[in-house]
Amino acid sequence: MIGRGRDRGRSGGFLTRLVHDRGGNTLAMMAVAMIPLLGMAGSAIDTARVYYVKVRLQQACDAGALAGRKFMNGNDFNDAANSQARAFFANNFQTGSMGSEAPVFTPVKTDAGQVAATASVTVPMTVMRMAGFEPVTVSVACEARLEIPNLDIMFVLDTTGSMTETNVGDSADRITGLRQAVMNFYDTLDRAKKPGTEIRYGAVPYSANVNVGMLLRPEWMVDKADYQSRRYLGPETTKAPDTVDNADWVTTAGSWQKKSGSIVTSKSFGRPEDCSPSASTVNTSQTDTTWKDAGKGNGSQTITYTRTRTGSAYSTKVVNARCEITETSYRSYVETRTDTRVPNPNKGQTKAGATTTTYWWSYESVNVPVSRLKGTGARISGGSISMNIAAQGKSRTITWNQQNGCIEERKTVRQSTYDTIPSDAYDLNIDMVPDPSNDDTRWKPWLPAAVFARESFTKWSVPAVRSNLDFTNLQDVNSGQNAPCPSPAKLLQAFTRTDLQSYVNSLIVGGKTHHDIGFLWGLRLMSRDGIFGDVVNTGLNGAKNAQHLIFMTDGETDTDNTVYEAYGLSGLDRRRTTSFTTNDAQNNEQDTIVANRLLALCQVARRKDITVWVIAFGTTMPALLSNCTTEGRSFEASNTAQLNAAFTNIAAQIAKLRVSK
Incomplete structure (x- = not known):
């Protein structure tokens, strides 16, 4: 029995004996209990390690995606942006962190023009490796987006004649490149905006003037205005005295006929702002025979001239704001002409003097009623008036409407510097509401059909000139260069893509x-505080949209006193210039004044919290323009590709960068 009991005790095993044997077994029991406790602690440690690695990996992924989107060249996720994304990821997640292996980070551009990325890393186990657990692979995804706040964008676009030029490396002219860049800018913002975001666009195409007449209210325009025109004085008929015809011959000239050589005509294009021909290089020599009997029995005689020409002659004209240069090349060109003369049958007879009618004009400043040009409605709609300024004092109909709705500015101050804007420089006060009782505060319509030069197109005489000569009318000379009016400006509005494309396609070019x-x-x-505040302040739910003015030009200031512009015919009106000596002197003075006025207006933009961006297209950035904005907001674009990049970079900086997932 005892033996069997001892056998049963042995068969119970170590644990059974440990239960029954209470002497000295505490330490052993604790060792056994630690086994599951160690498993639990090891699992917690490794789980915490994996969690920490995942958090750091997500942060690094977000940082890399944000950097990649920030450094994109507009919508181009190029090598530089990719490199920045990877560098920011690496700076935020060190290889070997928590014992992890080398991470894998893959940034890509999304279809929406944003940056998405994935990141993964393998984390070996520490404590749990003793229990046979394999390494864990942690993966995360991230995306960085540019999101657009409510915005007001005003395009101020240089549409001068030089926009017809083609930059080196481009296949189309500058205005074509501008149209494309504006639409790419629109597309960039449109892709980045959230539902419910409001983006409004306005536009001011400019040259020597702006087409804003149909945006004004009728009470903001004068009823009468002075123009440099002409006043018809009436006809004067005179009769020359009778004379005796003592000529021996009556001569009839023949026409030139080619004999040898050739004439080659070619066309090229120059700068519209300086559309003048090169000096002629044509050399001409001529010989002739003596008068010989024509053999007709009536006493008639003939003479033959031979003319030889070599070299080139040049002519220019502005066609659709392009300076068209025609070269006529004479290549040993020989031609002949035969004239015929017969005895004068009326010799010795009295010839009655001719009667002529002379039409007299006084070229002077003329006060013109213009109220009929206002039209009807809340805003000016245009109209027509008649003036007796056509040839022989006949009536000319003058129309002012959407197509030529430029203006003459209200009162300004003659001075060359504008450290501060004078209180009586009403034109530079952007918020001043016109006073219907004070014409100095109101605008007047721009009427090139009514404006005449004095004596000649380049000779100016301010006092009235009495003449029977038909001096030049600015519109008749060249309405695209000497009397330019750009395309109509647009108030802020929510353009559809189709509407904006149609608008930029309609932009015309010309002028200084x-x-x-x-x-x-x-x-x-x-301006929120100005005469169009009712439009500007209709932001989403009454909020104030962020305001950005994008100023693009392809050249420095370039004025000319022969141009009829927003301050009249500067060679005669001289509203801004303080003196007049020569054309070049006045032009240089005007250039300086225009530049200083621009800088004064740039300060106005800063005070109004309007962000200004400047792009120099096809030219270097003048100091004048770079001084108009802050560092990082001016761009040079030598071709259309760089212009696109400038516009899309502006769009990227306007947007707010955030992690979307």
Whole structure:
């Protein structure tokens, strides 16, 4: 029995004996209990390690995606942006962190033009490896987006004649490149905006003037205005005295006929702002025979001339704002002409003097009623008036409407510097509401069909000139260059893509470069405190949209006193210039004044919290323009590709960068 009991005790095993044997077994029991406790602790440690690695990996992925989107060249996720994304990821997740292996980070551009990325890393187990657990692979995804706040964008666009030029490396002219860049800018913002975001666009195309007439209210325009025109004085008929015809011969000239050589004509294009022909290189020599009997029995005689020409002659004209240069090349060109003369049958007879009618004009400043040009409605709609200024004092109909709705500015101050804007420089006060009782505060319509030069197109005489000569009318000379009116400006509005494309396609080019007038009206159209405040302040739910003015030009200030612009015919009106000596002197003076006025307006933009961006297209950035904005907001674009990049970079900086997932 005892033996069997001892056998049963042995058969119970170590644990059974340990239960029954209470002497000295505490330490052993604790060792056994630690086994599951160690498993639990090891699992917690490794789980915490994996969690920490995942958090750091997600943060690094977000940082890399944000950097990649920030450094994109517009919508181009190029090598530089990719490199920045990877560098930011590496700086935020060190290889070997928590014993992890080398991470894998893959950034890509999404279809929406954003940056998405994935990151993964393998984390070996520490404590749990003793229990046979394999390494864990941690993966995360991230995406960085540019999101657009509610925005007001005002394009102030140089549409001067030089926009017809083609930059080196481009296949199309500058205005074509501008149209494309504006639409790419629109597309960039449109892709980045959230549902419910409001983006409004306005536009002020400019050259020597701006087409804003149909945006004004009738009470903001004068009823009468002075123009440099002409007043018809009436006809004067005179009769020359009778004379005796003592000529021996009556001569009839023949026509030139080619004998040898050739004439080759070719066309090229130059700068519209300086559309003048090169000097002629044509050399001409001529010989002739003596008068010989024509053999007709009536006493008639003939003479033959032979003319030889070599070299080239040049002519120019502005066609659709392009300076068209025609070269006529004479290549040993020989031609002959035969003239015939017969005895004068009326010799010795009295010839009655001719009767002529002379039409007299006084070229002077003329006060013109213009109220009929206002049209009807809340805003000016245009109209027509008649003036007796056509040839022989006949009536000319003058129309002012959407197509030629430029304006003459209200009162300004003659001075060359504008450290501060004078209180009586009403034109530079962008918020001043016109006073119907004070014409100095109101605008007047721009009427090139009514404006005449004095004596000649380049000879100016301010006092009235009495003449029987038909001096030049500015519109008759060249309405695209000497009397330019850009495409109509647009108030802030929510353009559809189709509408904006149609608008930029309609932009016309021509004229000189007056930066101040474009910038002035860009500010005026977007000022919350100005005459268009009712439009500007209709933001989403009454909120104030962020305001950005994008100023693009392809050249420095370029004025000319022969141009009829926003301050009249500067060679005669001289509203801004303080003196007049020679054309070049006045032009240089005007250039300086226009530049200084622009800088004064740039300060106005800063005070109004309007962000200004400047792009120099096809030219180097003038100091004048770079000084108009802050560092990082001016761009040079030598071709269309760089112009696109400039516009899309502006769009990227306007947007707010955030992690979307």
